[in-house]
Amino acid sequence: MLSVKGLTKIYGKDFRAVDDISFEVLPGQIAGFVGENGAGKTTAIKMMTGVLMPDAGEITIDGYSRTENPLEAKLRMAYVPDNPDMFLRLKGSEFLSLMADIYRVDEKVRPARIDRLATRFGIRDALPLTMSDYSHGMRQKIMIVAALLHEPPVWILDEPMTGLDPSSAYELKQMMKEHAAKGNCVFFSTHVLEVAEELCDVIFLIRKGRMIFNGSLEELKRLHPHMTLEEIFIEMNGKGHEGKQIVTDPSSQGAEL
16 A cells, blocks of 8 residues: 655665665554654655655555556545644635645535634634644644545555643544545554554664664564663664664564675
């Protein structure tokens, strides 16, 4: 459903912000993209969503190539960026109407969808207000609502919990579970390990642009017995793990490269 192969982004002569990463998110899965700030998560997501052009690699979203069929690929994904501070001169209702137009949401169904999502995130009464008057958390909420209006099968969310109050964070996590349960997929970046542990079927751990783990939490814990997830994360991001990569798949369970 979401496939990334050999994704690479180079700045300057040789700085590899994202270095040949590959992964796949299957229908029904929630995948966590985990790494420290500056690890390359946002750069990778911007290439996946078309904000940045990759220097190498292939991206397929619900069967459509981001290179060969960019519009079809974009129509099949929801993208929530890491920065919600955009379109601030618009009213909330105007912004949602704009996004509904862009993503071709039928005018007959869009009022009900907007009302349902805005109510679920507690911003229905704020829609007549200009978004510059919104708090950071409210801006984050309306970005999520806008991304989900066209009901795409693939969700790509960059640090989506940032700025959300506990109630809204709970609602988003429930929606992520519901979306995956319908046979869709969710891919989200985070550095909050508790969220990854609660939600993820599979995690991709990135360090300095390189994928150092690709597999389930159970596999990661099996490779590091008697350690908490926080301790595992610290160890794998330490100097002792420089240059190592762990990728688990049916043919090489727990292989360290």
